[in-house]
Amino acid sequence: MRDALSILASSTVIPPSGTPLRHRRHPIPSATAKPRPKLNPKHKSKFSTSTSPLFSSRLDNKQSLTYYTELASNLVQDGRFEDFLIVAETVVASGVKPLEFLGLLNKHNVASGVGRVLGKGNVNSVELLFSGVMKLGIEPVQLFDGAAMESLREECRRFLKCGAVEQLVSLVEMLAGFQFLIKELVEPSDVINLCIKKRNPMAAIRYAQNFPHAEMLFCSIIHEFGKKRDLASALTAFEASKQNLSSPNMHACRTIIDVCGLCGNYLKSRAIFEELLADNITPNAYVFNSLMNVNAHDFNYTRDIYKKMEKLGVTADITTYNILLKSCRLAAKVELAQDIYREIRKLEAKGALKLDVFTYSTMIKVFADAKMWRLALEIKEDMVSSGVTPNTVTWSSLISACANVGLLEQASKLFDEMLQAGCQPNSQCFNILLHACVEACQFDRAFRLFQCWKESGFQQTITDGNLKNSDEFVQEDQMRVPMRPYSHFTVRVPFRPTTSTYNILIKACGTDYYRAQALMDEMRTLGLSPDQVSWSTLLDVCGASGNIAGIVPILRSMHETGIQPDVITYTTAIKICVEHKKPTFAFTLFAQMLRYQIKPNLVTYNTILRARSRYRSLKQVQKCLYVYQHMRKAGYKPNDYYLKQLIEEWSEGVIQKELRNKGSFASHTTDSGPHTLLLEKVAEHLQDGNSESLSIDLRGLTKVEARIVVLAVLRKIKEKYRAGIPIKEDVSIILGLPGVHAHVSKEESEVKEAVVRLLQHDLGLQVYEADSRTGIDITRDKGVLEGSSSTRESEAPTRRPVVLHRLKLTGESLHHWLQRKMCAKHGNHLHQRMPSNLDS
Known part of the structure; x- marks a missing residue:
């Protein structure tokens, strides 16, 4: 009671004029009166109408109730939550219904006070306020109307904007405990992205646990950390998902295995799979497919997983067979890929599965890598006869199959067929065709195609059967083409060269160093950045032109543009020096490699050591011996x-x-x-x-x-x-x-x-x-x-040194x-x- 009286005495609110004067003066409690304990929301209030006759008489009329609710509103607006709870508890204890008291509160003041306290980062005070009103029979969410709830959203967005991830997650946890709809306060993906950006997996885990669909959020967290190549944080989220859920989440298992592949740690993916088997958990087909895809570079392991999949009774789908074909392609096992292809064709004939565009495209890649272009074209015919439409990847693989064996005309014909079919070529298609011209030493043709595409693009004829695709294509390129019911029409597609495009053209320059340098400048003009291949190719052209003095400026330009020359770049430069009988310069570049902590490879060492006919002076032989010894210390067998x-x-x-x-x-x-x-x-x-x-x-x-x-x-x-x-x-x-x-x-x-x-x-x-x-x-x-030889007189064996x-x-x-x-x-x-x- 003493606390309540002191609050009323210090309040700036003036009692209503109709209230008697004796009601304005508050009697001083006796010395024997017990002090008012601090509010504890876990216990019932110790205030009652029998012990508060003063408040009972005041609240008998509506005017007095309005006065004290206004006082409570001002207290909460000032952030004095404990004082507000004392007044509110006393008012409710006097017999006023909680909902009646709630209806008289100023919701704007409540939102303003909560925002002021949250602005100071004091979430615990707000939690104390909400716990107190719950003990009074008032749900905390009832303190906020539409406008007040918008203020709470603004406060959450402020935390999100300033990057205060810990305060935001703590607030969301607290609001979720009081039955607030936290999904309406802030977009969950925005909070997760902030946790990913801050590399804070624990905050992301705490946030996800507040939602009923937490298992989906955990998968999103794992995947997003994987995209950032943060495997440790992804594994932390995965372990938390296992503890948070009662049963194994196959989606989370599949996601973490995919993340292991993104981060290049295929051994960890195998360990996760073995843990599932050790716990007597049978993974589904999606988990098996992800594991096989991550380990596709190891054909023996991929095949073993497929056999284990059959042993456990898990039915393989078309994705499983596509991954097997991919593994065969990476291992260059053409005959085995053909056997798998024939097997799935038989399954398709029985209606067990349906081959998709990825199956045919992967099989075409198998033959393209093996330079079996005729078999690749046969796969394309099977594809068309099955009613599967080739996509951009399919056409690119077909063009590559012909380009790899020097069939430039056939590659050009396939490119034209691709355009006639209404398929949009990507930069890879252009680059494959240009590369085929360069490999066939038709440099002028490569430059003519490039110039033609760059100036006027290429014309793509669209028929009625491809109107849907053409519509998407026209919208993407922001070109206004009348979509009238014609039988066909022509779309001019702009050509967008890439860095790889210019790398191919620089190689086509041959010995024309100045033309190659002009292409480098043009690349920068278009906003493209030369990469390691660009600079190494420019070095090749520089050496072919006999411009040995241009090597140093090229290496200097690489450093100035922020690209550190790698071992391939230096090996190329050393090779040029050796070929032009500049061994001293070659040794200087080798020393520069070591100074920049670039480890030479076997090609680098052999390039120097095999040029034995170039070394004639003592210094050169000494340096050659040094390279030899360095090679042995590096672990190479010279x-x-x-x-x-x-x-x-x-x-x-x-x-x-x-x-x-x-x-x-x-x-x-x-x-x-x-x-x-x-x-x-x-x-x-x-x-x-x-x-x-x-x-x-x-x-x-x-x-x-x-x-x-x-x-x-x-x-x-x-x-x-x-x-x-x-x-x-x-x-x-x-x-x-x-x-x-x-x-x-x-x-x-x-x-x-x-x-x-x-x-x-x-x-x-x-x-x-x-x-x-x-x-x-x-x-x-x-x-x-x-x-x-003559011998000296023998001495005693025991004394002979x-x-x-x-x-x-x-x-x-x-x-x-x-x-x-x-x-x-x-x-x-x-x-x-x-x-x-x-x-x-």
Whole structure:
């Protein structure tokens, strides 16, 4: 009572003039009076007419009732919900019927107060208000008339517009609990789309649970998250749907499997299917079809699912067979596809099912991919005889079947038949026909067709049987064509090129780089964005025209337009550099790839390594060896043959030309050892960090491989000498470890003989056999060339250290050899400059 009196005392409402003065003054309650407890909607009111004689006397007349209802309206408008409930409860407790009190309330004030509190995000206060009026026997929805309900809708739309998804869902949950028609407050699809946009699956789940058709909303939520490629949120919604529903929802199962396909996680789709079987749930045909479609790339798995479908007694429909045909097409199993096609034709003859346009179109694609164009045309005849009208996909597949085998005229004829049939061609049809022209090297024809379509479109003749389709087509293109009952009429259809269209035409430019660049500019003018294929094709044209300098501007333009060059783009550029004998530029592009964290593929590595005839300098060989090692670290199995040939040819360059022409040593015909060890040895000796190392390790190599390693080091020394780096120290050549009795093995003896013959006989260098224990050089005679060797006096086996067999190449001998090479080179240049009459 004290609370009620304080409310009345602080109210700005003036009591009616007819009320006695004693009624305006409120007696102060005694100290022994119990304080008024706060309103709890879960308990009955403690106010009664017997304890409130003051209010009982006031409410005996209608004027007093109006006064207090007006007071309550002002309180709720100010957002003072607790005070409003105290007054309302006291009025009802005095004997006033709830509906009578409700009829006198100002509904506009109620809506205004609720909106003000909701604007502050305080949904709990509104829930307290609604709970309180329910305890009084008033339904909260009765507080809102038509205008007040519109205000509540505006508040929901405001939450939706500002993206306050949590506040909106909480409000909807609260209103649904008080029997509000929440579907009329805000469009459910708008709320779900907001939850999808905010990546908030829990809010979407909470919202969907308030509707009787929650299972349909759950499927929509799962599908929308799948379109955003958000598989985790879609799975969260799927698990919530299983807990919210008493029985399995096959529609939700089918939807989540489709989403797994959209997100590229086919293994998860299999796991969901296995969970259904583990729970003894038999999926329907739609779930089986979705699972087969998602896994169509795996023919064996798709076939197993089909067999399991038969085992469980689930009847296959035409969609099932269409997916089987699709799987056969992806696996290139033409004969099996023909068997399935014959089987379903028999089922159709029995009336078990009816083949649709997808069946025929898929079968045509099977033959088109296999370049069986005659069989594809036979399927088209079966299709027409069955009364099934070919659609755009069917015609595109037929045109592609002829274009794939170079039958340009037949493809053009099918295109004309498509127009005569009244079927609207799409951009793919145009592109297939243009691509057929390019593949047939009829570049001028491709450009003529393109120019003709672009300027005047193409004319499509519509007959009476195609009036319905033509009407839709005319409306789509916003062309006004009189729909009079003529037997036929002509519609001019505008041509809309795509990025793929321009990619085909850029390829048709051949070596005309400027024309290709003009097409790129025209593409941008039409609002089309060049893709990776566009830029890679432009690079091809640039290389074909010999414009190597244009590669860098093209790559720079790609970065400026926001397109990161991929591995195909860089591989194309590297291939151009290799073909035009620009190996340094090719290695620069390879390094740029790694700098941008673009992983080279097998084609990239092979493009560089196979161009062995282009690499002649030490730096180029070192970079080639680096590419080789990078390839091995990347997990690719390199083909050592090309790189080994490079090393052989580059190393043999130190031998005089006349000796090579005589065939004094043909290493590639006698070598049978592993290439990997050889290449690792060469790479070790040619590293820049080993420039001061004068030790050549030949252990584990055959005589041919040892020769290559020695020649590679000599060529490195030769190129450094030309650069001004002299050689003064001796070079140590490690042959290997002897046996227990310090005898030279047969393989080591052959390596030694080959190396000594190379150094002394072919190059004229001085080589000695060195004792690694004492460092004393022992000069050998011709017996060295014959493989003979003298042994030192034996020592006790327990005191003998490990002995390495070495040869030593003197620095003085190397110095004289390098000088002779330089003089011979300068002499040849001088001889070439002499006039021809001086030769006599």
